[in-house]
Amino acid sequence: MKKKMTAVTGNEALAEALRQINPDVCAAYPITPQTDMMQRFSDFVADGLVETELMLVESEHSAMSGCIGASVGGGRVATATSGPGLALMWEMLYVASGMRCPIVMAVMNRALSAPLNIHCDHSDAMGARDSGWIQLWSENAQEAYDNLIMAFRIAEHPDIRLPVMVCMDGFIISHSVGVMEFLSDDVVQRFVGEFIPHEPLLDVGHPVSYGPLVVIDQYHEYKKAQSDIMDSVFDVAAAVAQEFESISGRRYGLFESYRLEDAEFGIVVLNSAAGTCKDMIDEARENGVKVGLLKPRLFRPFPYAAVADALSHLKAVCVLDRSDSFGAFAPLYVEIAASLYPRATRPVLLNRIYGLGGRDFMPEHVEAVINEMKDMAGLKAPALQKKYISLRQYL
């Protein structure tokens, strides 16, 4: 079969995925850089290319509330947001996961205010990392498209039934044209399959009530159950990825491991920056520096043991975070450190903050962290574990 490559933006790719999936309900509110995707999808609705009920609401809090209502009503539901929009959904994110709503949401990662900034930053999704949502992260439009299609299968799996957010970098991916391959409509529709509602509110023959009070007697057990369900996502995500490979030829693990096997140094980074890192890793390899990369795809739940297996043999690892936890280590670093701590042999760890609010991440930044790891590998206690890189210098 001949591959047909198409030049599209990330937003076009995701709007196209939603057109192919044709969800029952989509409640959304426009926010840069997500607007362009939902606007394209609203064209599909207006042109009659999908049967989706598009709910135009007055805020993201309402968008997520509408999605939850439609989901418990018995529909397949999708939405999308960015940055402050995701922040405004925060209360309802926990309701969606607690109510076991298999909602799929695209997140075009954007910085949080203040100061006001519309550009790429992972603070939005990291703020939602404890909300009980499954998180898939995507390097480019192809991965975002593939992840969004797989997300429906993971979310709607009868043992899971949890919401999934699919993250991709705002502007860098959402608004930049890249080359990718679409699947055909019928292949996507067959893969995603028919939505099977579970105890829907609109099944008036079997009336149910949603959202009862669960207090000190069983809330604790309820959350334990949610935690257990999250732990079973690994197997489901792996099985869905395997099936997806059979229709697409593209293979996805829980994370991508790039030239790590024989490496001495490693970079861990999410989303689009991984591309720049891989280029620079190839260059460093030509100069005899053995460096590799680990790019998490499934960030929630986080595959600690498998990540530790992939990294523990290294001399030094630099975790690059595109968000900060002020006064603490950044979110991705914390997970990598937690993965490696139980291992008897483990690398020296560095945490470097890059690219906040869309600051360009350049090849020379990768080169600098590779050099830093080389210098630090022999030391027992590195000087400064967390540091901002690519800061402007005022002379």
Place this chain on the structure above:
Amino acid sequence: MKTKIINVSNCRPVIKEPGNSAAFKTGAWRSLEPIFEKEFCSNCLLCWLYCPDMSIVVRDGQMTGFDLDYCKGCGICALECTGKKGRKAIRMKKEEKA
């Protein structure tokens, strides 16, 4: 009705049977127990009127006691009790739990 412990198979905030709040025995919350002394009761039924949990048992128009499965021990009945012969018919006593 025996309470089911929530686990992965029933972790879903859905109520499937109507009227199942009856299964929630709020009497377990009680620390003060209402004590009824019939000889001081004027049968005004203010206790029945005020009880927020429908826990005053009235038979043939007569106050007969409490439904301790649901009585939370709030003490409103004792507060409202008009009594007779200068004494209240309902008083609250610290509950001795086994």
